[in-house]
Amino acid sequence: MVKKQQATITYQSEMNQFHLSNGEISYLFQVSSDEKLLHLYYGKALPEKDYSYLVEMHHRPMTTYRQENDLLYSLEHLKQEFPEYGSTDFRHPAISLRQENGSKISDFTYHSHKITSGKPSLENLPATYVEDENESKTLTVTLKDSLTGVEVELLYTIFSELPIITRSVRVVNKGNQTQAIEQIASLSLDLPDAEYDWMQLSGAWGRERTIKERPLQQGIQSIESTRGISSHQHNPFVALKRKNADEFQGEVIGASFVYSGNFLIQAEVDTWDVTRLQVGINPFGFEWKLLPNESFTSPEVVLVYSDTGLNGMSQAFHQLFRKRLARGNWREKDRPVLINNWEATYFDFDEEKLVSIAEKAHDVGVELFVLDDGWFGERNDDRAGLGDWFVNEKRLPKGIGSLAEKVRDLGLKFGLWFEPEMVNKDSKLYREHPDWLIHTPNRKENHGRNQFVLNFGFDEVVDNIFNQMCKIIDESKLDYIKWDMNRPLTDVYDHRLDIRQQGEVFHRYVLGVYRLYEMLVTRYPNVLFESCSSGGGRFDPGMLYYAPQTWTSDDSDAIERLKIQYGTSLLYPISSIGAHVSMVPNHQTNRITPIETRGNVAFFGAFGYELDLNQLTPQELIIVEEQIKFYKKHRSTIHNGSFYRLLSPFDNDNQTAWMVVSKDQKTAIVAHYKGLNEVNRAFQRMQLKGLNSQFDYQIKQQSYSGTELMNAGLVITDSSSGQIIDQNDQTETHDFDSRIWVLTKEER
Structure with missing residues (x-):
């Protein structure tokens, strides 16, 4: 029997060194003579010993130094754990605080530390977790700026059986003046060289998470979102891989941000080829007013080290996200085969048409019927109805409960589409509460898909939507919710906050989304949630904490999906990848592909259908029935097994x-x-x-x-x-x- 690895965190007081290890990886840093945290090493596991020799100092021209009469000790040439700008380091800092006198200089030094078993939760934020304290160890290092009284808690958790360390930061204002946080990186990692290729997942609507690679160069390379969501454009993830690394060999460092809003991931390579990798909330448009005795917690970063290539990195992320980020009853339960009516009917449906689709779905073995957009308010097109989460009686005069009962009588589960964060101006909610929009005073609002964004920074907005949703969930005894979000944020302003708090609006919005999710999953633990943002616009780890699967892309063409799902698998487990068989010609590409191939692609995800089964031929229906049998037989293996990428569509288009x-x-x-x-x-x-x-x-x-x-x-x-x-x-x-x-x- 293989002995399980145990995470260890040691502090060697004679060298002032910390060593986090689990037998597979090591992470080391030490406290300097003037109480700064200096990074020593991150990578394959090392034995316990003194690693002070890894701190190298030399005199260099045009360098500023920490101590008078000392021409060696400069933070510009040292690798650090929590760097600041302006006190001999000229690289980008992990934190920037603006004090009441306008100064942005701080000097955080070691104050104390504690080592605990297990992993603490993060206040009001999604984060990975453990179910047994032996699964991980956590180091909390407290730094203090003596002038302002501000303290910073650096949280490091190392998992026992995975090559993973998580990082987050908590800032506590223990001084007597207000501080403004202008920048906060959850992870700052200084690497001793720049011999890496940078790998990111980028794209746009319908072509999300395309793999892009380039060598690191001196200067800054970065990806970011300023859209209020993690975005279709760039996923909050980056991998740094050695030049010889491929899918199955070589060193890879992966960093993923457990957050659903604006982010910045950057690698700054200085002219001595030291690489500083930083991950955190995007400082663009961000500022957080921190009153005395208040605190601010940054979202979590998951850091993975692999010496077995990209597949080794991916499998570590998959295991963690599947078992210790996703939560609830559906975390490892077999996901039902679903059929969604959207591409079958769009807005053109009534109860009779929906029931006929559900009847055919039952006949071929489908387990869940999902009614998409159009069932609520005065929703006849995309110009009206959002915000009014009560039944559209013109389409469903007998109510949502009647349809749900008929579907359930067939032996199917029943699900609904919601877009809780949005409102149309042609709606009861907007007419009653026009001030609930995110908008800038005295300026016209910009729309996306004829809709506007509700200010989820308001508790009363979140509570209103929660109460509306609860009535529908209770009436229909819902089994599943598809939560969509179809536009980024614009006109970002909150008229209830003062001038110095306008930089908080983006983050407060995300916290409001998390609050609504938390209330719903707590009240309805048996409901399966699937997140969506026009497909993959908010496919991020923060969403997986509440919804264990995500609609991967609105592009349902099987051949297009090969790249999308391949790229997505770099980070996300197969169980999280919403993948459906759609009609041909495909509605996005007009391509005609065999129904067998459409099924063979969709098998590797949370499987379902996006079509009208009544339009299929008898032979196609036989194939569908066989596909569903195959998936039911093997879905546990597909979702919980180890996934290996063998041939890349990015290397060979065919x-x-x-x-x-x-x-x-x-x-x-x-x-x-x-x-x-x-x-x-x-x-x-x-x-x-x-x-x-x-x-x-x-x-x-x-x-x-x-x-x-x-x-x-x-x-x-x-x-x-x-x-x-x-x-x-x-x-x-x-x-x-x-x-x-x-x-x-x-x-x-």
Whole structure:
């Protein structure tokens, strides 16, 4: 039996050194002679000893120094844990406080520390957690600025069985003057060199989380959001990988921000090739007024180290997010196969049409029927109704309860779409409360999709929406909620806050979203929540704390989804990836792909359908029924197994492959997807990953050893490699074909 690793945090007082380790990774820093925190090392586990030699100091021209008559000790040339600007360090700081006299200079020095078992929660913020205190250790280091009395608590949690450290910061004003936080980084990590490639997930609506790479250069490289949401444009994640690193080898550092609003992730490389990686709330448009005796807590950063490449990093994130970020009854429960009516009906529906779709869905094995936009208020198009969360009696004169009952009588669960954060001006809510919009006084409001943003910084706004939603949830006995958010924030201002608090509006909004989510998941623990923001505009770890799955993209084309889901898997577990089979021609690309391939792509996510089953042919309905049977049989393996990316659509536009292996390694599911057919294509074998070398596996009545499948590989050549002579011996291939192999251990 393998002994489980234990996280340890040691403080060696004679060297003033801290060492966080779990046998797989180490993180070290020490307190300097003038009480500053100097970073020593982060990476593969090291033995306990004195690492003071890693603090290197040399005299350099044009350098400023901390102490008179000392030409060695300058923070400009030292790696730090919580750097500040202006007291010999000229790089970007982790914190910037503006004092009442206008000064932004601070000098935080070591005050105390404590080491505890387990992991504390963060006030009003989503964060990873543990269920047993032996799962992690936490170090809290308190720094103090003696002039202002402000204290900073740096929180480091190291997990016992994952190569993961989390970081966050709490600022406490123990002085007698008001402070303004202008910048706060939850993570600041100084690395000793710049020999990394920067990897980010970027894109736009319909093409989210595209993998982009570039070498680090001297200067600053960054990604950010200023939209009030984490955004389609850049996901709050970055990986720094060594030049020789790929999917299965080499060192990779991954950093993910557990936050759903404006963020900034940057790597600053100085001209001595030291890399400073910082992650936190975007200082653009941010300022937090901190009165005496008040505190501010920054969101959490999850830091992963892997020496087994990108897949090693991804699997660490997957395990943590799936089991210790997602919460509640649905965390590891099999997700129901759903059908959503949106692309089938849009706004054109009534109870009879919806029930007919639900009846057909039941016949093929669907488990959850979801009614999307249009069921509420005076909602006949996207110009009216948002904010009025009561039934649209013109469409559903018998009420939402009647429809829910009919669907439930068929044996299906029932779900609804909401967009709680938005309002149309043509609505009862707006007519009664026009001041509830986020808007700037004396200026015209800007709209997005004919809708405006409610100010979730107001408690009464959040409470109103909560009460409206509760009535509908109770009436319909809801099983599922799709929470959408279809535009970024503009005109950001809060007329209830004073001038010095206008920089708080973005963050207060996000806290209001979290508060509504928390109230709902607490009151309705059996409801499955799926987050959405015009698809993947707010697919971030903060949302996973409340909703264990996210609608990945409004682009449901299977071939487009290969890149989207591949990129998403770099960070997020397969169980969180909402993936549906939609109608063809596809509504976003007009592409026609085989229904088999549409299913084979959607299997690797939270599976469902986005179409009208009544429009399918009898043969297609048979395929749908078989797809649902396959998914039900294997969904536990798909969601809880280890995921491996094999062929990247970003490296080869014509092929994608991935696989998932069950925890016990007795089952594996391998998928291969092809783009356009090629004439006389090459023979091809693909090496599999994650199998047990001692097992024999059966694939379509043939036996293979785990060793040969991982080394010699699986033959994936298709019939386009040569001219078809005997139609009985070879299967004809077409554009956008795909194949799935199920591997099962042979029992002897």
